[in-house]
Amino acid sequence: MTKIFIYPTTSLILSDMVARFGHTPIGSALAIRERIQTAGIDSPPLQMTPEDAKKGLRWAAVEVPSGVRGRMSLYGPQLEEAEAAIIITDAEFAFGCMGCARTNELLVYLIKKKKIPILELRYPADEVEGNEFVAAIRDFLRDLGEEHD
Amino acid sequence: MTEQKVRIAQLSCGPEYSGVQKEINDAAAAVDAEIFFPDLTLRDIKRNFHDYGIDVRSADLKLAIARAVALVEGDVEADAVFIATCFRCAEAAIVRNELRHYIHENSPLPVVSYSFTERTTSGTLLTRMEALTTIARRRALLARERQTGITMGIDSGSATTKAVIMQDNEIIGTGWVPTTEVLQSAQEVRDHALQEAGLLMKDIEAIGATGYGRFLVGEEFGADLIQEELTVNSKGAVFLADCQKGPSTVIDIGGMDNKAISVQDGIPGTFTMGGICAGASGRFLEMTAKRLGVDITELGPLAMRGMGSDVPMNSYCIVFGTQSLVNALAQGHSKENVAAAACHSVAEQVYEQQLQEVDIKDPVIMVGGTSLIAGLVRAMGDLLQTDIVVPRYSQYIGSVGSALLSSGFIRKEQ
CATH class of the missing domain: 3.30.420.40 (ATPase, nucleotide binding domain)
Structure with missing residues (x-):
């Protein structure tokens, strides 16, 4: 079982596919659930505080906007434990949507810099591409499983 | 009967991840307003964003644009609009400015924008939120063009404290001192203005307070109107400049x-x-x-x-x-x-x-x-x-605006 970082991190479809092949998806649902379930913080809607933007300094410098640093405080620790990654570019909103393009640029760069197995695909435009898209993800996940076996 | 909350539509990118959404909510709550995020269907988001025509990459900015279009087109009802994006983000700065212009030019909704950092507090946002809610809630009061009766306006500013007494649309007394102790400075300018006008406190029919010390001064003097300086100064400026x-x-x-x-x-x-x-x-x-x-x-x-x-x-x-x-x-x-x-x-x-x-x-x-x-x-x-x-008396702008607007609080039986 491999810890797979998914991008877009909010994609429930991608998260589900990873889990179906027996791997552990790492995405924002996990990070945000942890925060929302943490008692003692009163900072809705995500239970993030100004301290999180400061924690994000580990991945982005102080001149980087606070929203980028706050997001990196969620994704940065997840990325550090990731053993593989699936990156879907130009995804539809409904597939998974991340709010800040600057965070996305930084995040994709940091994933690639990590030198882990990566599958990078463009979001499919039609049914034929859709079938190839699912097959590519399936093969990647299966191969990862075999490597671990 | 309690007044209805002013509903402020928020168009934003990043405040929840910067940990400042609570500060925005708290600032709104402090002036009896509530923040809400206009709900749109996915189809409307895509259509509105496409129609608006600015091709940004950040999805939260796309959503903000789509929400702005919905507000202008009347698909979503709001009393005011608050636009907030991260400080130092160029893409967001472009969208923030364009949306502010767009809403201002195409709708009657009051709009304010702000670029925040993680250090932004509700206190920083309070005056802006207060101005937004005042414009939304008190349009009738702000439409007042003539001062009537005898009223006093006190502007407790960070550097100076000013007072003006007006009677029947004319300034008849003024007072001005550098601000030291807030209440003491206010009392000094009040006494000076009364002396110049040849009046006593019992002659004053309504009082308005503005400036940084407005809450303290307003409470001490039993002010009828305690108002932030953005709306008050606007009113005073157009009044004095005719x-x-x-x-x-x-x-x-x-x-x-x-x-x-x-x-x-x-x-x-x-x-x-x-x-x-x-x-x-x-x-x-x-x-x-x-x-x-x-x-x-x-x-x-x-x-x-x-x-x-x-x-x-x-x-x-x-x-x-x-x-x-x-x-x-x-x-x-x-x-x-x-x-x-x-x-x-x-x-x-x-x-x-x-x-x-x-x-x-x-x-x-x-x-x-x-x-x-x-x-x-x-x-x-x-x-x-x-x-x-x-205009003449430009240094007394907050006091003049307060005196003018507070005359709307003079009870008819007086």
Whole structure:
């Protein structure tokens, strides 16, 4: 079982596919659930505080906007434990949507810099591409499983 | 009967991840308003974003654009709009500015925008939220064009405290002192204004309070109206400049912060408040006067006799500005030229940092104590390529606006 970082991190479809092949998806649902379930913080809607933007300094410098640093405080620790990654570019909103393009640029760069197995695909435009898209993800996940076996 | 909450639509990118969404909510709650996020279908988001025509990459900005279109087209109902994006994000800055213009030009909704950092607090946002809710809630009061009865306005500012007494649309008494202890300063100006008007407190039919100390002063004096300075100053400015109808722009370079307000029929449409550093405020001019060994009242005439273009000065930061000041004098520049350069520098900072964010429409009215510094007014006029209007009593702007608006609270039986 491999810890797979998914991008877009909010994609429930991608998260589900990873889990179906027996791997552990790492995405924002996990990070945000942890925060929302943490008692003692009163900072809705995500239970993030100004301290999180400061924690994000580990991945982005102080001149980087606070929203980028706050997001990196969620994704940065997840990325550090990731053993593989699936990156879907130009995804539809409904597939998974991340709010800040600057965070996305930084995040994709940091994933690639990590030198882990990566599958990078463009979001499919039609049914034929859709079938190839699912097959590519399936093969990647299966191969990862075999490597671990 | 309790008043309905003012519903403020939030268009934003990043506040929840910066940990400041609670601060925004708290600032709204403090003025009995509530923040909400307009709900749209995925189809409407795509269509509105496409129709608007600015191709940004960030999905949260796309959503903000789609929500703005829905507000303008009336698909979503709101009383006011708050636009917030991260400080230092260029993409967001473009969208923030464009959306503010778009909403201002295409709807009657009051709108304010803000670029936050993780350090933004509800206190910082309070005056902006208060102004938004006032415009939404008190349009009838803000439409008042004549002062009636006998009313007093007190402006408890960060640098000076002012009072004005008005009777039947005329100013009959004034008071002005540098702010020291807030209540004591307010009492001093009140007593002075009463003495000048030849009246007693029992003659005053309504009181309005504004400025940083408005809550304390308003409570102590039993004020009928306690109001932030953005709406009050707009009202006072168009009243004194006699341009209550149509568009105008109000610039108030204060002791601690600056206000630039785009006004329509005496009601603020868009406004900015703040300034990066005291180098862009009246405080820098006070320092300049002190360094030149002249009273602040002499700085304006001194600057009018000088040419600032030969003196390098940049007061983006008050520390660097002061260094420029010292260097200029050490290089043998005349006091007149240095005074002119200081005025130009402050005007330039306000122009670059704030006036880009409001629609400048003639007449441009400068108010507040700094409007009496002729060199500053000239420098601002040069930058804006227009003749600036400085009405009589411009230094009492907040007090005049408060006295005018508070006359709406005089009970008929009185």
